Amino acid sequence: xxxxxxxxxxxxxxxxxxxxxxxxxxxxxxxxxxxxxxxxxxxxxxxxxxxxxxxxxxxxxxxxxxxxxxxxxxxxxxxxxxxxxxxxxxxxxxxxxxxxxxxxxxxxxxxxxxxxxxxxxxxxxxxxxxxxxxxxxxxxxxxxxxxxxxxxxxxxxxxxxxxxxxxxxxxxxxxxxxxxxxxxxxxxxxxxxxxxxxxxxxxxxxxxxxxxxxxxxxxxxxxxxxxxxxxxxxxxxxxxxxxxxxxxxxxxxxxxxxxxxxxxxxxxxx
Amino acid sequence: xxxxxxxxxxxxxxxxxxxxxxxxxxxxxxxxxxxxxxxxxxxxxxxxxxxxxxxxxxxxxxxxxxxxxxxxxxxxxxxxxxxxxxxxxxxxxxxxxxxxxxxxxxxxxxxxxxxxxxxxxxxxxxxxxxxxxxxxxxxxxxxxxxxxxxxxxxxxxxxxxxxxxxxxxxxxxxxxxxxxxxxxxxxxxxxxxxxxxxxxxxxxxxxxxxxxxxxxxxxxxxxxxxxxxx
Numbered sequence: 001x002x003x004x005x006x007x008x009x010x011x012x013x014x015x016x017x018x019x020x021x022x023x024x025x026x027x028x029x030x031x032x033x034x035x036x037x038x039x040x041x042x043x044x045x046x047x048x049x050x051x052x053x054x055x056x057x058x059x060x061x062x063x064x065x066x067x068x069x070x071x072x073x074x075x076x077x078x079x080x081x082x083x084x085x086x087x088x089x090x091x092x093x094x095x096x097x098x099x100x101x102x103x104x105x106x107x108x109x110x111x112x113x114x115x116x117x118x119x120x121x122x123x124x125x126x127x128x129x130x131x132x133x134x135x136x137x138x139x140x141x142x143x144x145x146x147x148x149x150x151x152x153x154x155x156x157x158x159x160x161x162x163x164x165x166x167x168x169x170x171x172x173x174x175x176x177x178x179x180x181x182x183x184x185x186x187x188x189x190x191x192x193x194x195x196x197x198x199x200x201x202x203x204x205x206x207x208x209x210x211x212x213x214x215x216x217x218x219x220x221x222x223x224x225x226x227x228x229x230x231x232x233x234x235x236x237x238x239x240x241x242x243x244x245x246x247x248x249x250x251x252x253x254x255x256x257x258x259x260x261x262x263x264x265x266x267x268x269x270x
Numbered sequence: 271x272x273x274x275x276x277x278x279x280x281x282x283x284x285x286x287x288x289x290x291x292x293x294x295x296x297x298x299x300x301x302x303x304x305x306x307x308x309x310x311x312x313x314x315x316x317x318x319x320x321x322x323x324x325x326x327x328x329x330x331x332x333x334x335x336x337x338x339x340x341x342x343x344x345x346x347x348x349x350x351x352x353x354x355x356x357x358x359x360x361x362x363x364x365x366x367x368x369x370x371x372x373x374x375x376x377x378x379x380x381x382x383x384x385x386x387x388x389x390x391x392x393x394x395x396x397x398x399x400x401x402x403x404x405x406x407x408x409x410x411x412x413x414x415x416x417x418x419x420x421x422x423x424x425x426x427x428x429x430x431x432x433x434x435x436x437x438x439x440x441x442x443x444x445x446x447x448x449x450x451x452x453x454x455x456x457x458x459x460x461x462x463x464x465x466x467x468x469x470x471x472x473x474x475x476x477x478x479x480x481x482x483x484x485x486x487x488x489x490x491x492x493x494x495x496x497x498x499x500x
Contacts (some may be wrong), residue, residue, distance in 0.1 A: 125405075151404055154422045158403030202440075204401055204420065 002110040004117045005135040005246075007179075010152030012123030015181040018217060019239075020120035021049045022228040023140065026243030028083035029228070032115035037105075038088035039132035040122035041096055046163065047087040050077065051224020061089035064101035072109050074093045079229065084114075097131040106135055125159060133167050138175040140208060140246075144182050145194040150202055153178075157203065177208035179242060184213040185258040196256060209242025211235050212255040286347060287314075289339075290322040294330050296338050303342035312450060316457060319344045320369055323361075324351035332364035395431075402427055402441065412448070432456070442466075443487075451489050460485040460496065470494045 004153070007020040017040075024036035037060060038046035047053040052075045058068035063086070070086075077083035086105075091097065109117050121132035133139060140158055143153040160174045161167055167174070180199055187193040196210055211217075216233030220226065230236040234255050241251045291299065306314055320341060323330060330350070344359040348367030352358045358368045373451070396410035398417045404424030408415065415429035418435035427433055428444040431453055438459035446453025446468035453467050463474050465487045472494050474481075484499040 151423055154404040155424065157401075158406045158422075158425075161400070161403070162406070202422065 002106075002114050003137050003181060004119065004135050005138045005140060006119040006121055006133045007140045007142060008121035008133055008156050009123065009142040009149070009250070010129075010156040011144075011149045014142050014149050014240075015078060015211070015217075016123070016142050017045050017049050017120050018227065019140065019142050019179055019181065020118050021046065021226040022239040023243055023246065024075075024116070024118040025080055025083060025226040026228045026239055027116045027118075027246070028077070028080045030243060030247060031082065033082040033083040033113060034116040034118065035086055035109055035114050036118040036120060037086040038120050039097070039128055040120065041088045042090065042093050043122065044088040044090040046120050047075070047085060048224060049221050050075075050085050051228065052077070052087075053224070054089075055185065056087045059087045059089040061092045061096045063105055064096065070105070070112070071119075079225075079253060082141060085129060095127065099131065099134060102131050103135065121231040121258065124172055125155060129156070130159065130163055133160055133174075134163070136160070136164060136174050137166075138177065138246075140177045140179050141203070142179050142181055143199060143203070145180060145184075145196075145199055147194065150194065150199055152260055153203060157205065162174065176205040177246065178203055178205045179211070180209050182213045183210050183255070186224060189258055196253075203209075208245050209238055210253055210256060211238045211242070214231060287317055287319045288322050288350065289319050290324070291326045292469075293325065294327045296331070296334055299335075300338050300342070303339070303344065307342055312452070315343065317344055318347045320347055321349045321366075322351050322356060323349050324353065330357065330360070332360045332366060336364050336366060341434075344495075401437070404441070409447075415445075415454070421457075429453070439465075444471075445487075455487040456485070456499070458484045460487075465494070465496075467494060472496070 007016050007023070009016050020036050024034050028034040036046060038044060041061060047056055055075050058073040062068040063070055063073050074084045074086055077085065106117060119132040121135065122128040141153045141156060143149050157176060158178065164174050166172065178200065180196060184193055188195045200207055212234045214233055214235035216230050216235050217227050220230055223241065227233060227235050228239040238255055241254065244251045271323055307378045321335060321339065329461060336346050346366060348369040349361045350369045352361060352368055361368050375442060394413040396413060396415050398408055399419065401419040402408055402421045402425040404422045407426045408428070410429035410431065412430045414431040415427055415433045417427060417437065418456045419437045421427050421435055421439050421441045421443065425441035427441070429445050430448045430450065432448065433443050433445045433455045435457035437457040438461055439457035442464040443455045443462055444466040445455045449468050451468040455465055455467065460483055461481055465472050467487065467489050470489060477496055480498070486497045
């Protein structure tokens with residue numbers, strides 16, 4: 001049985017695509033057949049983060065319009081088995097997405113026995129974002145520890161509980177997970193940033209992961225390698241923990257406290 | 271044509287209470303009106319009403335009708351469903367407007383359509399389980415509102431009666447939306463953007479000293495007062 005997971009936030013630039021790429025890759029690494037769909041029609045980014053931008057022939061909109069079939073459009077990842085990307089169209093706009101079209105594609109992916117279908121939502125609360133969350137079974141709410149991001153996440157949580165298919169049909173509600181990204185414990189200690197507890201209190205949904213602010217993320221994005229493949233980085237490790245929790249494992253939270261800096265790192269700012 | 275800059279003529283629709291007469295008995299009418307007033311004295315206070323005379327006889331005394339209605343502190347605006355010119359003339363001479371109901375109502379109706387039960391405040395309590403998220407709005411029409419959860423920033427909870435929040439109030443709460451000054455707001459943690467009762471409101475910056483506490487908001491001598499429940 002396929003699980004449809006939307007990665008959403010309301011606000012832009014908080015790390016939805018980075019998280020979709022990392023979590024999708026992590027699920028595939030754990031042995032689950034996974035596809036990541038880019039719902040950000042017109043602002044195609046996922047293929048860049050996944051490093052498959054030069055292999056895009058057909059896209060999500062082509063499939064919806066019947067101009068190509070799924071097998072032609074899915075891009076198989078070269079690094080990880082069981083991982084596929086369905087890229088967004090760069091030339092169309094989000095009106096190209098229809099509920100019926102998206103549903104057909106999701107049903108076909110279910111028939112192909114995907115375990116996880118990750119929907120990388122565009123920012124905002126318009127059609128594109130609604131389409132991405134409409135069919136979701138689970139939602140990963142990506143939030144930065146900052147008030148406007150938290151407010152927008154709250155808005156999206158409201159939409160999940162009113163606009164999703166599960167809400168409209170009165171089924172069991174969408175399972176919500178909080179993913180806090182770009183977390184910097186030293187700034188939290190200085191009072192510049194909301195703490196994990198602050199955000200949890202306002203949004204009141206279970207915490208899936210806390211991804212520390214990390215140089216590795218930008219580097220990973222620019223090189224087209226999902227950051228979860230970087231075993232050395234804090235961000236990579238934190239995403240692995242998040243994937244394990246998504247799969248139902250109990251994992252302690254890491255990177256929540258400020259690292260004690262030694263004399264050398266103080267001097268050289270490592 | 272001369273137009274005055276200060277005076278404007280515009281067509282607007284208003285919601286009016288319609289009293290439908292079953293017979294010519296004005297005593298019966300008086301008793302019913304007294305009963306309504308007794309049940310919800312504030313709800314009907316000086317309420318404008320229209321009298322439906324479709325079931326009354328032609329010889330209805332419009333002057334007396336007007337006195338009976340006014341006697342119970344209602345404001346008779348006019349009559350509707352006059353069957354003939356005679357009725358219309360007597361209504362006009364009694365100082366009542368002759369009104370025609372909207373298209374829906376003028377269609378043939380069953381002899382005794384069920385009259386909706388008069389709604390007073392507290393007639394129904396609306397209970398919401400879960401958080402009211404940013405951008406969501408909950409309205410308890412003619413009753414109280416209970417939220418078992420928090421009200422987020424950017425969310426709005428409105429009730430014609432009282433509002434009870436078993437959680438933090440971070441958004442807006444508007445009680446007594448139809449003007450009931452006795453309405454109250456209760457919450458376990460007051461961090462509201464705005465609280466309002468019967469049109470009187472306080473903004474977050476005006477209640478700085480009262481924030482982050484279990485609180486009761488109500489009107490005392492025409493002023494909005496916040497009391498700590500802790």
